[in-house]
Amino acid sequence: MPARGAADETVPFAPPFDLAFPDDPSPDAADPGPGACRRASPAALRAPCGAGADRGTGAGADLPRAAPAAVLHAAAARADLLMARRIVVLTGAGISRESGLATFRDADGIWAQVRIEDVATPDAFARDPARVQGFYNARRAQLRDPAIAPNAAHLALARLEREHPGEVLLVTQNVDDLHERAGSTRLIHMHGELMKARCMSCHGASPWRADIAPDSACPACDARGRLRPHVVWFGEMPLAMEEIGAALEACDLFVSIGTSGNVYPAAGFVAEVRGRARTVELNLEPSEGASLFDEAMHGPATQVVPAFVDALLRGA
Numbered sequence: 001m002p003a004r005g006a007a008d009e010t011v012p013f014a015p016p017f018d019l020a021f022p023d024d025p026s027p028d029a030a031d032p033g034p035g036a037c038r039r040a041s042p043a044a045l046r047a048p049c050g051a052g053a054d055r056g057t058g059a060g061a062d063l064p065r066a067a068p069a070a071v072l073h074a075a076a077a078r079a080d081l082l083m084a085r086r087i088v089v090l091t092g093a094g095i096s097r098e099s100g101l102a103t104f105r106d107a108d109g110i111w112a113q114v115r116i117e118d119v120a121t122p123d124a125f126a127r128d129p130a131r132v133q134g135f136y137n138a139r140r141a142q143l144r145d146p147a148i149a150p151n152a153a154h155l156a157l158a159r160l161e162r163e164h165p166g167e168v169l170l171v172t173q174n175v176d177d178l179h180e181r182a183g184s185t186r187l188i189h190m191h192g193e194l195m196k197a198r199c200m201s202c203h204g205a206s207p208w209r210a211d212i213a214p215d216s217a218c219p220a221c222d223a224r225g226r227l228r229p230h231v232v233w234f235g236e237m238p239l240a241m242e243e244i245g246a247a248l249e250a251c252d253l254f255v256s257i258g259t260s261g262n263v264y265p266a267a268g269f270v271a272e273v274r275g276r277a278r279t280v281e282l283n284l285e286p287s288e289g290a291s292l293f294d295e296a297m298h299g300p301a302t303q304v305v306p307a308f309v310d311a312l313l314r315g316a
């Protein structure tokens, strides 16, 4: 049975809709039904996602791992891929896992230890802001750890942006900053950014690498005690969906990397572009939406992403 609406994407740190509760409290979360977050229509791109979640067993934790080398060839030599001019790349937790970041939805991930409704919803923040800030301060501290660095997959995507003669837009569900640190510049964080604080007074998002304290002042308007993590919480709207929708509409090649295929609205992107653009999945194992893609390369992101980018650039 397919996982319910939410999250796997485990945006390392992000909260979003990606949330797997071990003890899902709400009937709605238990079954989002056919509407809300599983639509693969333009409306889905604009719909808030609230739904429930997979039980957190990890993205196919019990599935056999495909040998990367066995599937590397499938996509690599396709001339139509090589000629793609406008590329949209969607990334999820799977690309950051090999950088050492704790994921949210895996069996041993963050949501196995912390309840989403305690730390990753607007209600949680209203009820106990110190607890929510503490949770994200800890995530931010982990991201500041010098041992955490972009891996070969992040670097390959930055190279793709630099060297591909056409357009490359990177849309990430991750709230970490590893894509930026690898050198990507055309980047949308649809679930927000851990290294920014958002002001509830002026609504601006400012770079913020330290802890957010109860009396921290907004760098833009100087209001105190009005900062929150710049992350999309469970039940909130993803960011920049109009821009993402326009890019999907125009793209020739859509590549989904390290996503489980069950976190909407991102999981609906492939259905949006099917038939108009070539679609490729790069993932540790086939995702839930694997059958919607034209091509797939399965294996660790640090292997399949550089191999795919190499092939693309050789023919571009």
Ligand SMILES: [Zn+2]
Binding pocket: 199, 200, 201, 202, 203, 204, 218, 219, 220, 221, 222, 223
């Ligand atoms: Zn402000």
